[in-house]
Amino acid sequence: MLKTYACVLVIGGGVVGASTLYHLAKKGRSDVALCERTELTAGSTWHAAGLLTLFNISYAVGQLHKYSVDLYKGLEADTGQAVGFHSNGQFAFGLQS
Numbered sequence: 802m803l804k805t806y807a808c809v810l811v812i813g814g815g816v817v818g819a820s821t822l823y824h825l826a827k828k829g830r831s832d833v834a835l836c837e838r839t840e841l842t843a844g845s846t847w848h849a850a851g852l853l854t855l856f857n858i859s860y861a862v863g864q865l866h867k868y869s870v871d872l873y874k875g876l877e878a879d880t881g882q883a884v885g886f887h888s889n890g891q892f893a894f895g896l897q898s
């Protein structure tokens with residue numbers, strides 16, 4: 802059923818918006834909603850090859866990538882939804898996670 806009230810409204814259902822909503826829900830927020838003008842992942846996210854690379858020179862981005870690897874690894878167990886995440890290359894050697 803469509804919500805008529807939300808404390809937090811996430812605009813855009815790409816990977817950033819979906820992730821924002823997911824993390825808010827994980828923190829126990831139920832007064833949240835997502836608004837997408839076309840359909841989920843219709844923007845850049847639809848075009849993404851799905852690569853989660855580790856080569857970057859920023860420590861902060863490296864930590865973000867490490868968090869993302871751990872998140873994707875546990876997403877199927879958490880949601881019951883297979884996401885097709887495969888660890889290979891750097892991941893397979895356990896350099897970051």
Ligand SMILES: Cc1cc2nc3c(=O)[nH]c(=O)nc-3n(C[C@H](O)[C@H](O)[C@H](O)COP(=O)(O)OP(=O)(O)OC[C@H]3O[C@@H](n4cnc5c(N)ncnc54)[C@H](O)[C@@H]3O)c2cc1C
Pocket residue numbers: 812813814815816817818836837838839840841842843844845846847848849850851852853
């Ligand atoms: C060809 C290609 C390959 C890529 N490959 C990779 C890759 O392998 N790995 C990687 O990490 N990144 C990759 N990227 C980059 C990645 O796709 C983007 O960084 C990421 O998808 C951006 O996500 P987003 O949620 O910010 O934007 P988007 O996915 O564009 O989502 C924005 C959403 O907001 C909606 N929206 C906009 N305005 C409104 C409004 N006013 N009201 C409601 N909804 C609105 C849009 O319809 C859209 O669905 C690739 C990009 C391209 C183009």
